[in-house]
Amino acid sequence: MGFISGAVPPAPLDLLIVAASTVGIVGLGLIVSRRQSNAEDYFLASRAARWPAIGLALFASNISSTAIIGLAGAAYALGISVYDYEWSAALVLVFFCLFLLPSVLASRVYTMPEFLERRYDRRVRLYFAVLTLVLIVFVDSAGALYSGSLVCRMLWPGLSLEVIAATLAGAAGLYTLVGGLGALMWTESVQALLLISSAFVVAVAAFAKAGGWHSVMTRVDPTMLSLIRPIGDPGVPWPGLVFGIPVLGFYYWCTNQFIVQRFLSARSLEDGRRGALLAGLLKLSGLFLMVLPGTCAIVLFPHLKHADQVYPTLMFRLLPEGVLGFVAAGFVAATLASVSSALNCASALITMDVVQPLVSRIAPQRLVRVGRLSTAGLLLIAVWWTPQIERFGALWQYLQAMLAYAVPPVVALFLGGLFWRGANAAGAIATVVFGTLCGIALFLLTVVLRWVPLHFLYAAPLLLSIDLAILIGVSLSRPAALSTEAAALVWRGAQFRAESMRLRSVRLMVNYRVQAAALLALTACIVAAFR
Numbered sequence: 001m002g003f004i005s006g007a008v009p010p011a012p013l014d015l016l017i018v019a020a021s022t023v024g025i026v027g028l029g030l031i032v033s034r035r036q037s038n039a040e041d042y043f044l045a046s047r048a049a050r051w052p053a054i055g056l057a058l059f060a061s062n063i064s065s066t067a068i069i070g071l072a073g074a075a076y077a078l079g080i081s082v083y084d085y086e087w088s089a090a091l092v093l094v095f096f097c098l099f100l101l102p103s104v105l106a107s108r109v110y111t112m113p114e115f116l117e118r119r120y121d122r123r124v125r126l127y128f129a130v131l132t133l134v135l136i137v138f139v140d141s142a143g144a145l146y147s148g149s150l151v152c153r154m155l156w157p158g159l160s161l162e163v164i165a166a167t168l169a170g171a172a173g174l175y176t177l178v179g180g181l182g183a184l185m186w187t188e189s190v191q192a193l194l195l196i197s198s199a200f201v202v203a204v205a206a207f208a209k210a211g212g213w214h215s216v217m218t219r220v221d222p223t224m225l226s227l228i229r230p231i232g233d234p235g236v237p238w239p240g241l242v243f244g245i246p247v248l249g250f251y252y253w254c255t256n257q258f259i260v261q262r263f264l265s266a267r268s269l270e271d272g273r274r275g276a277l278l279a280g281l282l283k284l285s286g287l288f289l290m291v292l293p294g295t296c297a298i299v300l301f302p303h304l305k306h307a308d309q310v311y312p313t314l315m316f317r318l319l320p321e322g323v324l325g326f327v328a329a330g331f332v333a334a335t336l337a338s339v340s341s342a343l344n345c346a347s348a349l350i351t352m353d354v355v356q357p358l359v360s361r362i363a364p365q366r367l368v369r370v371g372r373l374s375t376a377g378l379l380l381i382a383v384w385w386t387p388q389i390e391r392f393g394a395l396w397q398y399l400q401a402m403l404a405y406a407v408p409p410v411v412a413l414f415l416g417g418l419f420w421r422g423a424n425a426a427g428a429i430a431t432v433v434f435g436t437l438c439g440i441a442l443f444l445l446t447v448v449l450r451w452v453p454l455h456f457l458y459a460a461p462l463l464l465s466i467d468l469a470i471l472i473g474v475s476l477s478r479p480a481a482l483s484t485e486a487a488a489l490v491w492r493g494a495q496f497r498a499e500s501m502r503l504r505s506v507r508l509m510v511n512y513r514v515q516a517a518a519l520l521a522l523t524a525c526i527v528a529a530f531r
Contacts, residue, residue, distance in 0.1 A: 010154070010155050010316075010324060010325070010328075011321040011322075011324075011325075013321055013322050013325055014155070014321060014322065014324045014325030014328060015155060015156075015325070016325070017322070017325030017326055017328070017329050018152075018155060018325055018328045018329045018332055020329075021194075021329035021332065021333065022171055022329070022332055022333075022336070025171075025190065025191065025333055025336055026171050026174055026336075047264070047265055047266070047267060048265070048267045049262070049265040049266055049267060049271065049275075050267060050271050051266070051270070051271040051272070051273075051274035051275040051278065052189070052275070052278065053189055053275075054262050054263065054265070054266055054271060054272065054274075054275025054276075054278075054279075055274070055275040055276070055277075055278025055279045055281075055282065056189040056192040056193070056278070056282075057189060057192070057262045057275075057341075058259060058262050058275065058276070058278075058279035059192045059195075059278075059279050059282040059283070060189070060191045060192035060195060060334070060337040060338075060341075061258065061259065061262070061337060061338060061341040062089075062259065062279070062283070063192075063195060063282075063283075063286065063290070063334065064143075064144045064147070064334045064335060064337060064338030066140075066143040066144045066146070066147045066338060067286075067290070068147070068199065068290050068311055068331065068334060069147040069150065069308050069310075069311050069312070070082075070147070070308075071083070071086070071286060071290040071291050071294065072290055072291065072293055072294030072297070072310045072311040072314070073294060073306075073307030073308045073309075073310045073311065074235065074294070074307065075224075075291045075292070075293075075294030075295050075310075076294040076295070076297050076298055076304070076307055076310040077235075077307040078224075078233075078234060078235030078236075079223060079224035079225065079226065079229070079235055079295075080224065080225055080226070080227060080287070080291050080292065080295060080530065081226065081227055081228075081229045081233065081235045081236035081241075082235060082236065082291060083227060083286060083287045083291045083530075084227055084236045084241050084245055085236075085245060085248075085249070086283050086284070086286040086287065086291070087227075087283070087284060087287070087523050087526060087527060088241070088245050088246065088249050089249055089253060089279075089280060089283045090280035090281070090283060090284060090519050090520065090523045091246075091249075091520065091523065092246065092249040092250055092252075092253045092254065093253055093276045093277065093279060093280040094276075094277070094280065094516045094519065094520060095250075095254070096253060096254045096276060097272075097273045097276050097277065097512060097516060098496075098513075098516075099418065099491050100254055100414070100418060100491075101263060101269065101272055101273060101276065102269060102495070103418070103488070103489050103491070104260065104263065104264070105263070105264070105266065105269050105272055106269075106488075107488075107489065109264070110264070110348060110352040111129070111257050111261075111264075111348055111349055111352050111353055112128065112132075112255050112256070112257050112260050113125040113126070113128040113129040113132065113257070113349065113353045114352060114353060115489070116128050116413060116414070116417070116428075118485050118486060118489060119413075119417040119423075119486050119489050120413070120417065120423075120424070120425045120428040120429075120486075121425040121428070121429075122357065123425075123429055123432075124413065124425070124428045124429065124432060125353055125357075126353065126354070126357075127432045128410060128413075129349045129350075129353035129354060131406065131407075131410065132256065132257050132258070132345075132349055133346055133349055133350065133378070134406075135256075135402070135403070135406065135407075136257075136258060136342045136345055136346045136349075136378070137342075137346070137378055137381050137382050137385065138382075138385055138402070139402050139403070140258055140338065140341075140342040141169075141338075141339055141342040141343070141346075141378070141379070141382035142382045142385045142386045142388075142389060143389065144334075144335050144338035144339050144342070145165040145168055145169060145335065145339060145382060145383065145386040146161075146165070146386045146387075146389040147308075147335065148164075148165075148168050148331065148332060148334070148335030148336075148339075149161045149164040149165045149168065149386065150308060150312055151312050151315070151328060151331045151332070152164045152167075152168070152328075152332065154312055154316055155328060161386065161387050162383070162386070162387055165383050165386040165387070166383050168332070168335055168336065168339065169339060169379050169382065169383050171336060172335075172336045172339035172340040172343065173339075173340070173343060173375065173376065173379050190333075191333040191334060191336065191337040192282075192337070194329065194330045194333045195330050195333060195334045195337075196282075196285070196289070197326075197330065198326065198327040198329070198330025198331065199289035199290055199293075199330070200289060201319070201323060201326070201327055202289075202293055202311070202314055202315060202318070202319070202327055203288060203289050203290075203292065203293050205314070205318040205319055206292075206293040206296035206297070206300070206314050206318065207292075207293075207296055209296070209300055209318055210296040210299045210300055211299075215299070216292070216295060216296055216299055219299050220295055220298050220299065224295065224298065225295065225530065226530065226531065227527055227530045227531055228241070228531050229241075234455075236457065237455060237457065237458075239457075239458065240455055240457025240458060241457075243457075243458075243460075243461035244404070244455075244456070244457030244458060244459075244460045244461050245457065247404075247407070247408060247411055247460040247461055247464050248403050248404060248407065248460060250411050250414070250415070251403065251407040251410055251411050252403070254414065255410055255411070255414050257345045257348065257349055258341060258342060258345045261341075261344070261345055261348060262275070263275070263276065270512065273512045274512065274515070277512065277515050277516060277519055280519050281519055281522075284522065284523060284526060287526065287530075290311075293311070293314055294310050294311070296314070297310045297313065297314055300314075300317075300318075301313055301317070315327055315328065315331075339379075339382075342382075343375045343378070343379060344375070346374070346375060346378045347372065347374055347375040350370070350374040350375075350378075351370050351374065355370050355374075401447065401456040403460075404456035404457065404459050404460040404463075405439045405440070405442060405443040405447075405456070405459060405460075405463070406439060407460075408435060408439060408460055408463035408464040408466075408467050409431050409432055409435035409436055409439070409463075409467045411464055411467075412431055412435065412464055412467035412468045412470075412471050413428055413431060413432075413467075413471065415468070416468060416471045416472070416475075417486075417489065417490070418489070418490065418491050419490070419491055420472075420490075421482055421487065421490050422472075422475050422476065422479070423471055423472075423475050424475045424478070424479070424480040424482070425480065426474055426475065426478040426480065427470070427471040427472070427473075427474040427475030427476075427478070428471065430470050430471070430474040431467050431470045431471045431474070434470055435463065435466065435467040435470060438463060438466055438467075439463050442454070442459055442462075442463065446459060
């Protein structure tokens with residue numbers, strides 16, 4: 001995709017703003033970096049992060065340039081039902097705060113694969129680490145580089161996608177490799193604020209050009225403005241919303257090292273919970289900042305050939321000189337945030353889940369060095385893969401479909417291990433092996449060969465049901481005693497009741513359950529308004 005027809009070429013001022021902003025973000029990352037003496041400093045920011053930084057970092061990592069382009073493009077092509085992925089995150093994060101986060105933080109693990117090892121065994125840890133690394137390289141990193149490169153290629157049309165992707169990767173890698181998660185969370189907080197401001201500017205410009213809210217709501221097909229869609233809907237059919245999106249959301253927000261690493265850096269359980277709820281609140285803004293601008297584009301530019309052109313078209317056709325540079329800078333910042341998050345996550349996985357178990361006596365300083373070298377290697381792979389994404393059609397569908405077939409075994413292991421004491425290592429290994437084979441087979445039948453017309457949001461719960469059946473069946477047929485360490489990770493009602501007693505003495509405004517209830521109420525109001 002080259003420069004957009006009918007758009008005014010970016011002025012030197014716009015290019016200067018983007019360049020200066022990028023240099024400033026990288027410089028900030030280097031300034032706040034400090035010498036990392038051990039793995040906890042480098043990978044978990046010394047476990048001292050406070051809740052505002054956690055919430056902003058979660059939002060910046062998640063709402064990357066990938067999500068901006070993907071959400072607007074999907075809203076343009078399929079309707080605002082794509083927002084179902086956004087508001088459902090609030091529900092998943094509340095679930096995470098209530099049931100899983102206390103065990104995760106109490107375990108003092110470095111990674112979520114390490115958490116699975118404590119519940120099952122080392123083989124499960126290695127499987128989950130490798131799966132996460134593959135998804136980080138081919139989904140998270142490459143997707144962010146691709147979407148960021150689309151905008152930058154319009155700023156500098158003479159550069160190839162490969163060159164731009166490599167430049168963005170190098171900028172993100174520079175401060176991430178030096179400073180670790182501590183530097184990353186500082187820059188992500190700034191990037192989140194810049195991103196929100198930039199998206200707000202585009203949303204205001206889009207609605208103004210389209211004639212305002214009433215004009216958009218009346219000129220667009222009502223079916224494109226509904227969050228609850230029929231069974232045969234190609235975007236988000238309602239059974240997929242009820243059963244499919246929660247599977248993907250649970251993996252992403254509750255088990256994915258890419259996200260959970262920010263929670264692991266929390267200085268306390270309360271900071272982790274408040275950070276999660278802040279992220280859930282910020283996610284609700286996606287309807288107005290990223291989804292509905294795509295709906296405005298239906299009115300303004302009804303004949304775009306590719307859904308991924310929507311958001312860049314809004315930027316380059318509607319924004320004046322200077323403002324375009326500011327918004328493009330926010331877009332680049334979002335790309336850097338997502339790529340740097342993926343890099344640090346991959347580094348932690350390779351170092352803590354692969355290298356350290358194999359070389360148990362390795363010095364802390366060498367662990368950090370291994371993390372940096374492995375990060376650089378994975379970054380090169382992501383840069384190589386980035387141009388291939390153009391072959392997959394719409395970016396959002398590519399991202400979600402990849403997860404739907406890959407992650408159900410992981411979700412089964414976490415849910416089964418969290419709520420059922422009988423889940424054991426034998427059942428976990430069987431789930432990993434046969435569940436993965438089922439996912440591959442279904443992917444081939446539905447996506448590659450197209451023999452079975454099955455929506456990926458139906459595939460996810462179907463595979464999860466199979467995986468849970470395998471976990472339960474094999475665990476029952478080969479029972480094993482639960483270790484003290486594993487038993488501590490199983491949720492118990494007594495814990496919930498004891499916390500309820502403690503919270504009676506806590507003021508309502510700072511009670512996380514009251515905050516969670518308010519978040520759910522706000523979510524329900526938005527969904528009801530656009531049902």
